[in-house]
Structures are given as structure tokens and as C-alpha cells.
Amino acid sequence: LSQQVATDPPISARRAQTRDRLMTAARAVFADRGIPGASVEEICEAAGYTRGAFYSNFGDKSALVLAMIESRMASQYAAAERAVATMKTAGDRSPDELLAIALSAFELAGSEEPREALLADRELLLHAAREPELREPYRAFVTDCFSQIAALVTDAVAHAGLEFTVPVDHAVQLLAAAHDHLKTLELIGDTRTDPIAVFESLVTAITRQAN
Amino acid sequence: LSQQVATDPPISARRAQTRDRLMTAARAVFADRGIPGASVEEICEAAGYTRGAFYSNFGDKSALVLAMIESRMASQYAAAERAVATMKTAGDRSPDELLAIALSAFELAGSEEPREALLADRELLLHAAREPELREPYRAFVTDCFSQIAALVTDAVAHAGLEFTVPVDHAVQLLAAAHDHLKTLELIGDTRTDPIAVFESLVTAITRQAN
DNA sequence: TGTACATCAGTGAACGCGCGTTCACTGATGTAC
């Protein structure tokens, strides 16, 4: 994605900080205005810079979005690695508990509001789905995430003395699907559905005692 | 939602047609620009009207979106009713086939591009999630949809001589989750995952032969 | 360590386009006799 050339000047610490603050602010603005509705002006104001600083760091809004997707991928990989490490050192736990750990690993740690993070991520997804040149890299990212989750949940069920009754990659898709769906229900304010209960039903249905 | 007052003049056929064309055009524009990125100008051009016509029919863009959500709900209900009717007259079918009918009932029939329809619906969802005054009506709509699907799939599994191993409402959430998730994968161009196979795994896992 | 200079990073004013919104208008549709 990044067209890093050998002759590019290295970015200073100050510059990196500015880029980071702009991207963090943009995430919040994207969450409540949508990507197409977020103005450069509003992003800069939220970050505490003027618009000139923005154009000094990013070619245009599209370049910012690209950088944010890359950054989001990096955080996700980091979170996955942490989760794998946690899992390896985890003692005996209940099946549900282990799967909860595995899945929660894919929610960003950070100090972000969960609602804001969720909305921002959906915006990035929709944006990537619409822009032809972003679609393929984004797809590759998602695919990679799923193989990492596959490794995690395989470990998790083994620790719990269980095994899947469906192919592992199907299990991963279904777990991710349930996760996303339940998050969506929260997003629109549904309180009648008990997310944990639904999730437990799924886990119970697709696992059994290992022989 | 609609503040219909008794003294409102009835809308003429011509007016209804104009509103309809504007909303149809807006759906396409929303799909590839996003709701905040769609300009009134572009919507009008796509529909073959001038901007004046737009403001003669809708207070502003927000009013258009509201009308579109209402319209979308109406179509969904109509589709659900058709599906219920189809189900009642259906003979013996395989379990997967029946569930496929049940779920496909919730995809709009019409002549719409499926990709466009999907993107537009996601935009409407995100928009409703963001606007406080739209959230509750939208949630009510989604909840209603799920109870209609519940009725459908209950019928479907019974026809197939099966029963759910999880509570019916959990089954519905999981089926809907899988459906949405697999559509999302299509949206970002994933071809490695076989949607039908994943779906079959889920159906197999949450059903068993009825005694 | 201190000074002089060069480069870097962000400022803020300016420009101009596009878009939302309004409104006086005209052609189309409907109605009364």
C-alpha cells in the first residue's frame, strides 16, 4: 500500500506525533459524521491544528484514510499477538471464557470509546468496499485476521478439552459473524437480545467434548 | 415517524412518482458516495430532475433519508409476507433449501443490483445508528424483522422434520448474523470463503431430527 | 557551550468551486360552467 521509496526522508518524531493526532481525531470525526461527511477543517480543529498542517502531512483526505486503514491493521495484528501470548500462558478456563478471550482480543484495547471505535471501523470497511484500489488490500487484511483468530480459537477449544463439530475456518467465520452482529444490535440500541446468551448458544452448538 | 396530519393535502400520482424516482436514484448515489457524501445535485441529476423539484418534495436531505428508511421497511415487510405465503404452499424440501428460502425472503426482490442494495442498506443502518431520533424506530424495525424471520424459520425447520437445538430467537440471530457476515465478505471481494458451505455448517450445528 | 545558519513543521490568509437552499417563473394538470 505505502509507496515507500528508498530516498524518502525519515519522518521526525514531531511529524509522527502530528500525523498520529490527526488520525486519532479523524477516527472520532469519522464515527459521527461518516467518512464522506467529515471535513478536513473539523478533523484539524479536533486535533488542534490548522488545515495547513493537514496538507503538510497528507496529500488529501483519501491519503489520510489510507494511512488510517494501515494503522488499524497494525493495531489489530498487535492485539492478536498479545492475545496469542495471553492464551499460551492461560491455565484451565471454561470454554466460553476462553472463546471470549479469543474474540475480545480483536477489539482494540486503547482508551477509545467502544461505540466510536465500532462506528469508525464500519466506516473504514464501507469505504474500502467502495474504493476499488482499497478493496483487495483490505480483503487481504481481513483474511489474515481470520487465520490469526483460527489459531487462537483452535488453542482455546483445545485448552478447554473441546473440539469443533464444524471445520475450523467455518467456526471462525461463524464466531466473527455472531460477534459483529451482536455489536450491530448494540449500535442501534437493542437491549432485548442478550449477546452473551446468543454467543453461548453458538459455542455450544459448534463444539463437543474431545474424545 | 411520519408526522401525517389530517389536513395534509393528498399527494397526486405525479408527485408520488417524482418522490419515488428521487428515492430510487438516491439509493444508487448513497451506495457509491455514502449518505453524507451524496449531494442533492447528484441525486437530482440521476433522477432526471432539477434541485427545485427535490426541495418541492422533501424538506431537506435528512427528510429524504427518513422517507427512504420508511420505504425500505415497507418493502421488507412486503417481502416477508410473500415469503410466509410461499412457505405455506411449499411441499417437502431439504432443510437447507427451506432455510435458504426463508433467508432470501429478506433480500429485496426488485431489479436492484445486489451490491448496490447492500451498500445502500448499510449506509441507512449507520445513519440510523448515528442519528438519535432515528435509532429507536430503526431498532423497532429490525426487531420486527427478526420476529417475522422467527416465524418463517420455525415453519421451515418443521417442514423439514427438524428442530432447533438452541432457542428459536438465538437461532434467528445466528442465521441473520451468518447471512450479514457472508454478504460483507462478498462486498470486500472475498472469494476463498464458500458462503453456502459455512451456512450449511451453521444449520447442521443448530438443528437435529425432530423426535 | 555558544553562535550563525539551514531546514523543517505548522500558521493563517486567500482563492475559488460546489453545493444547499430560495424563489419568481412557466408549463402542466385539474375544475367549473
Add this chain to the structure above:
DNA sequence: TGTACATCAGTGAACGCGCGTTCACTGATGTAC
């Protein structure tokens, strides 16, 4: 059925704001001696 008039529906020009983008600038940071 035809004519005269009223209302309705969409036109297109106009206004003005906000926003993307540029650029000459200044203060901050780094470097050479």
C-alpha cells in the same frame, strides 16, 4: 365538448456559505564550527 381560470409541480437562475487546496510566512528544531 369547449373555454376560462385556478392550482399544482417542476424549472433554472441567483445567493452565499463552507470547504478543499495553495502558499508566502514565521517560529521551532537541528547542525556546523
